[in-house]
Amino acid sequence: MTVLSVNVNKIALLRNSRGRDFPSVVGFSEQLIELGVKGITVHPRPDERHITRRDVYALSEMLKDKPQVEFNIEGYPSEDFMKMVREVRPDQCTLVPDAPGQLTSDHGWDVLQNQSLLQQVLSELRESGVRSSIFLDPDSEMVAQVPSVAADRIELYTEEFASRFGSPEQEAVFERYRGAAARADQLGIGLNAGHDLDMRNLATFLRIPNILEVSIGHALVVESLQLGVSTVIERYLAIVEGA
Numbered sequence: 001m002t003v004l005s006v007n008v009n010k011i012a013l014l015r016n017s018r019g020r021d022f023p024s025v026v027g028f029s030e031q032l033i034e035l036g037v038k039g040i041t042v043h044p045r046p047d048e049r050h051i052t053r054r055d056v057y058a059l060s061e062m063l064k065d066k067p068q069v070e071f072n073i074e075g076y077p078s079e080d081f082m083k084m085v086r087e088v089r090p091d092q093c094t095l096v097p098d099a100p101g102q103l104t105s106d107h108g109w110d111v112l113q114n115q116s117l118l119q120q121v122l123s124e125l126r127e128s129g130v131r132s133s134i135f136l137d138p139d140s141e142m143v144a145q146v147p148s149v150a151a152d153r154i155e156l157y158t159e160e161f162a163s164r165f166g167s168p169e170q171e172a173v174f175e176r177y178r179g180a181a182a183r184a185d186q187l188g189i190g191l192n193a194g195h196d197l198d199m200r201n202l203a204t205f206l207r208i209p210n211i212l213e214v215s216i217g218h219a220l221v222v223e224s225l226q227l228g229v230s231t232v233i234e235r236y237l238a239i240v241e242g243a
Contacts, residue, residue, distance in 0.1 A: 089130055
C-alpha cells in the first residue's frame, strides 16, 4: 500500500511568521498521526525559513515512540545537512539538488554529472542505516543510471504531471511517468513521488503501480484550511488505500 507522508514545512512557515511556537510543528504532526498518517516529511533549508534544525530533532524525539510512522528528511547533502541526518537517523533521507536560496524544488538530479557526490553521500546513508531516495525527473534514461550510485529509492518530481493535469497533454505526460516508474521497477528501485500532488490528481497518478510513498505538503495544508484537517486526511487516506 502507498504511504501518505505529510510534509509539514508550511506549518513551520506559518509558525515562524509570529515568532512563537504556534502552530506547533510537533503538535500538528501528532494530530496527523492520530488521524492515521504513517509518514512525516520535513525539508529543512539553510536559512531555516520554515523547518528549523530544532524542529528536526524535536520531531525525531516525538517519533521514537511511534515506530509505525516513518520520518523522511529531504534536502541538499551539504556537510551540515548530512551531520544532522547522521545524528537523527531518520527512516529515510531524500536528496534533492536545490541551491541554498531556492524557493522550492524544481528539478531532479542529473545522476551522471553528480555521480561522485551521490555515491559518497549514499554510502554515508547506508553506513548510518538510513534508507535513501533521490529526487528525479520522469526520465527513463536517467532512472537507468540510478544503480551506478546505489540509491534505494527514487522520488519522481511530479510538478509536470500536476501542471498538465486536466489538459490535452495529460496522458502524454502521464505516460512518461509510467515509463520511468516501470524502468525503476525493472531495476529493483523503490518508487516514491511528490510535488504538487493534491486531492484532484492523486488518484489518477496512483494508477501507476508500486508507488511506495507520496509526499504531500503545500496542497494538503491549503485544503485543510478550506475543509478541515480531519476531512482532508480522511480523503487522502481513502485515495492511497484505494490505489
